[in-house]
Amino acid sequence: MATIANATPDLREETTDAGPRVMPSDRSLFPIADKVLAGIRLDGADCATLFDSVDLIGIGALADWSNRRKNGDRVFITANQHLNPTNVCILRATCTFCSFAKSPKEDGAYTMSLDEAYHEAALARDTPVREFHIVGGLHPKLRLSYYEDLIRGLKERHPGVEVKALTAVEIAHLARIEKISVRETLERLKAAGLETMPGGGAEVFSKLVRQTIAVRKLQAEEWIEVHRVAHGLGIRTNCTMLYGHVETTQDRVEHLTELRRLQDETGGFLTYIPLAYHPDNNELGTQLGREGTATTGFDDLKNLAIGRLFLDNFQHIKTHWIMNSMKVSQVALHFGVDDLEGTVRRERIYHEAGASTPEGMTFAEIVALVKDAGKRPVERNIHYDEVRAW
Amino acid sequence: MVKPNDSAPVAGRLHIDPAHPAVRIIAGPETAAPEAVPAEQRALPILQTMAPRRRVPTEAGSVGAKHLAEQPVYVSAPIDARPHGAEIALWRDRMNSSSLLELGSAANALRQQKHPDDVVSYIVDRNINYTNVCVTDCKFCAFYRRPKDDEGYVLSYEEIGSKIEETKALGGVQILMQGGHNPYLPLDWYLGLLRYIKANHPIHIHGFSASEIAIMAKVSKLPVDEVLRQLHDAGLDSIPGAGGEILVDAVRDVIAPKKIDSDQWIGIHEAAHAAGMHTTATMMYGVGESWEDRLEHLLKLRASQARSLARGDIGYTAFISWSFQPSQTEMANWNLELGTGMDYLKMTALSRLVLDNFDNVQVSYVTQGPKLAQIALGFGANDFGSLMLEENVVSATGIDFIMPESEIRRLVEDAGFTPRRRYQDYNLVQEGDRGCPCCERNARIEVTA
Numbered sequence: 001m002a003t004i005a006n007a008t009p010d011l012r013e014e015t016t017d018a019g020p021r022v023m024p025s026d027r028s029l030f031p032i033a034d035k036v037l038a039g040i041r042l043d044g045a046d047c048a049t050l051f052d053s054v055d056l057i058g059i060g061a062l063a064d065w066s067n068r069r070k071n072g073d074r075v076f077i078t079a080n081q082h083l084n085p086t087n088v089c090i091l092r093a094t095c096t097f098c099s100f101a102k103s104p105k106e107d108g109a110y111t112m113s114l115d116e117a118y119h120e121a122a123l124a125r126d127t128p129v130r131e132f133h134i135v136g137g138l139h140p141k142l143r144l145s146y147y148e149d150l151i152r153g154l155k156e157r158h159p160g161v162e163v164k165a166l167t168a169v170e171i172a173h174l175a176r177i178e179k180i181s182v183r184e185t186l187e188r189l190k191a192a193g194l195e196t197m198p199g200g201g202a203e204v205f206s207k208l209v210r211q212t213i214a215v216r217k218l219q220a221e222e223w224i225e226v227h228r229v230a231h232g233l234g235i236r237t238n239c240t241m242l243y244g245h246v247e248t249t250q251d252r253v254e255h256l257t258e259l260r261r262l263q264d265e266t267g268g269f270l271t272y273i274p275l276a277y278h279p280d281n282n283e284l285g286t287q288l289g290r291e292g293t294a295t296t297g298f299d300d301l302k303n304l305a306i307g308r309l310f311l312d313n314f315q316h317i318k319t320h321w322i323m324n325s326m327k328v329s330q331v332a333l334h335f336g337v338d339d340l341e342g343t344v345r346r347e348r349i350y351h352e353a354g355a356s357t358p359e360g361m362t363f364a365e366i367v368a369l370v371k372d373a374g375k376r377p378v379e380r381n382i383h384y385d386e387v388r389a390w
Numbered sequence: 391m392v393k394p395n396d397s398a399p400v401a402g403r404l405h406i407d408p409a410h411p412a413v414r415i416i417a418g419p420e421t422a423a424p425e426a427v428p429a430e431q432r433a434l435p436i437l438q439t440m441a442p443r444r445r446v447p448t449e450a451g452s453v454g455a456k457h458l459a460e461q462p463v464y465v466s467a468p469i470d471a472r473p474h475g476a477e478i479a480l481w482r483d484r485m486n487s488s489s490l491l492e493l494g495s496a497a498n499a500l501r502q503q504k505h506p507d508d509v510v511s512y513i514v515d516r517n518i519n520y521t522n523v524c525v526t527d528c529k530f531c532a533f534y535r536r537p538k539d540d541e542g543y544v545l546s547y548e549e550i551g552s553k554i555e556e557t558k559a560l561g562g563v564q565i566l567m568q569g570g571h572n573p574y575l576p577l578d579w580y581l582g583l584l585r586y587i588k589a590n591h592p593i594h595i596h597g598f599s600a601s602e603i604a605i606m607a608k609v610s611k612l613p614v615d616e617v618l619r620q621l622h623d624a625g626l627d628s629i630p631g632a633g634g635e636i637l638v639d640a641v642r643d644v645i646a647p648k649k650i651d652s653d654q655w656i657g658i659h660e661a662a663h664a665a666g667m668h669t670t671a672t673m674m675y676g677v678g679e680s681w682e683d684r685l686e687h688l689l690k691l692r693a694s695q696a697r698s699l700a701r702g703d704i705g706y707t708a709f710i711s712w713s714f715q716p717s718q719t720e721m722a723n724w725n726l727e728l729g730t731g732m733d734y735l736k737m738t739a740l741s742r743l744v745l746d747n748f749d750n751v752q753v754s755y756v757t758q759g760p761k762l763a764q765i766a767l768g769f770g771a772n773d774f775g776s777l778m779l780e781e782n783v784v785s786a787t788g789i790d791f792i793m794p795e796s797e798i799r800r801l802v803e804d805a806g807f808t809p810r811r812r813y814q815d816y817n818l819v820q821e822g823d824r825g826c827p828c829c830e831r832n833a834r835i836e837v838t839a
Contacts, residue, residue, distance in 0.1 A: 011489050013734070020491075021489050022495045057495045300761060301765065325731075329759045330730055372730050
């Protein structure tokens with residue numbers, strides 16, 4: 001039943017040259033709005049005020065204004081495939097928010113041989129893939145050479161496909177078991193073909209939060225240091241914050257402040273991705289009595305919009321539809337977001353934690369959703385260069 | 391659930407002849423003492439629903455429908471050939487000249503004007519689907535079964551009664567009773583059921599949508615207002631807005647050709663208002679209609695509300711919209727632009743703005759998911775719908791987001807509103823209430839919140 005006679009009315013853009021079409025109605029946001037429009041950097045107190053406000057539309061309008069000045073109506077999308085070589089993780093017992101990790105002998109534990117990994121990667125040939133996203137557990141025995149071989153092998157088999165691999169936590173783990181420096185580890189991976197690094201493992205930097213949810217994981221300073229070294233080597237990286245568990249507003253503010261500080265120093269972050277905590281099938285969810293209660297839509301949109309407003313030195317803010325749901329991710333394009341997680345073939349980590357979203361989307365579906373939001377889809381490469389637009 | 395059986399008919403029970411699965415009424419109901427709800431069941435936030443009914447996979451994949459319907463070509467009528475054409479054009483222009491957040495902000499301002507206390511209400515109720523037997527063959531429905539289908543059922547009065555007792559034990563203040571258009575159920579069955587409920591399990595009965603009323607009128611050969619009067623006298627308190635779909639006949643002719651047309655739907659609602667019953671209004675969008683169709687639907691509702699209020703009658707209490715869920719239906723393979731997040735927020739905001747003579751706009755978390763439903767509270771909606779201790783129709787499509795009351799309250803509070811339980815007439819539940827104030831026939835409801 002194709003509708004022919006009358007096309008869907010196109011909504012106007014949120015922002016005109018003169019400013020946002022809508023301004024906050026919450027009075028506590030007025031001074032913040034003034035700063036945003038004048039291009040003045042927000043401080044930690046402003047950030048906390050934003051998190052505490054429920055003026056969703058007001059926050060969104062400011063974030064859209066900031067975003068539009070940087071990215072116009074472009075929304076960056078990519079055809080990517082996730083590859084999780086192993087779920088065996090030495091932090092299995094201590095990262096209580098994780099539903100993915102397994103002990104080496106636990107049911108469901110797996111480690112791919114290189115051939116298995118190549119086979120899984122090859123499944124992506126149904127749709128053109130431009131980027132592999134490779135993350136996994138901290139396997140006690142998988143050596144750096146495995147990852148070097150994996151990356152080299154993938155690049156040989158898929159010429160032109162770029163590799164974003166290994167979080168700071170995995171890099172530090174590999175350096176430890178190889179008894180070499182983080183720098184050397186990264187240099188070897190870069191030589192093997194690693195282009196960029198994902199932003200996982202940051203969780204929330206606060207010591208108290210890490211003691212609660214990830215007591216043995218890389219500490220904040222170490223996470224930052226790995227990224228600093230990577231940036232120094234010309235490896236650009238993403239960064240994240242896992243929100244919606246035990247952290248306070250202040251913890252969020254401090255986390256974002258740390259990210260902004262390193263970005264001031266190196267300019268090496270490509271994009272910021274707030275990650276919504278999923279409470280199913282993990283110990284933390286049980287402890288908190290939170291099974292079946294994901295983060296709220298308000299919180300998801302606020303984290304994205306506030307990321308845009310506070311991280312004034314970031315070009316891109318990404319919504320991860322796997323966890324936010326495609327509906328909310330689409331709406332987020334009016335809340336300061338210009339970067340949409342890609343087609344994501346075979347997502348495992350969030351689906352273990354109860355995410356009910358599909359495991360992948362087709363490129364055409366993503367393009368249609370971006371257009372439906374009144375935005376212009378732009379396919380990017382791993383460095384966010386424009387490859388093609390519609 | 392009543393199953394076909396060979397045993398002799400029992401007074402007060404429905405009897406289904408296995409050779410002919412039409413429902414026969416044997417005698418008036420006998421009062422049966424409701425079974426006490428076991429404590430562990432009472433603690434359950436969501437009552438057991440019907441067993442899922444799934445078809446075997448067809449060539450086109452696993453769909454609930456026996457066959458897939460062919461997608462017809464549908465051409466949206468030009469604005470000037472439509473009722474309310476000038477206003478449709480006006481609202482279209484307003485949409486074209488607004489941004490999403492602008493629409494949302496205007497809708498939110500109107501919501502705040504109508505509900506300055508920032509309360510977001512919800513009702514604790516249970517959907518009871520007394521039958522799934524239906525002869526209307528709507529292409530978008532995954533719930534119904536044809537009369538001879540062995541998955542067809544009709545609930546007995548006693549089964550409905552015990553569902554109501556479970557509902558009341560959990561603090562429910564209403565049942566939403568809807569079913570298929572079952573031609574084998576005479577009007578007396580409905581009247582008997584209403585009397586049985588009010589005599590034995592008194593609770594607010596929100597039931598029988600306009601298209602069910604039309605079937606009752608057809609089967610009983612009585613005029614609609616007489617049917618409504620008799621239902622109201624027997625205990626029906628208010629009428630749900632189901633069957634609204636898209637109130638544009640060109641669309642209905644495609645997706646639900648055997649269902650009452652839009653004028654009949656509106657006429658039955660106005661007759662219900664005249665008979666002293668509140669009703670609600672709905673829209674199921676994303677079936678291939680245009681935005682002009684959606685606007686025509688909204689403007690017809692606003693005009694209908696205005697007529698009822700001008701006559702001094704009560705009217706529509708609320709408007710609820712949701713996007714069509716195609717899986718398990720005959721339309722599963724249609725190439726439709728399905729409701730997106732943008733669509734839902736635009737619809738919510740637009741309905742709040744257009745329906746300025748409606749007090750309440752509900753979200754549909756069952757279809758949109760908790761995240762988007764909560765966001766819609768910032769785009770003009772003021773009611774979280776119902777807790778739905780049982781739901782069967784949406785879940786038949788394989789999509790449902792039913793959640794416990796604690797979760798509704800958490801979402802409402804997180805959005806900066808005060809969550810409050812309400813009754814069907816949107817009065818808030820107060821500590822110590824003795825029952826639903828809008829149905830004085832209602833004897834005792836224990837209020838726990």
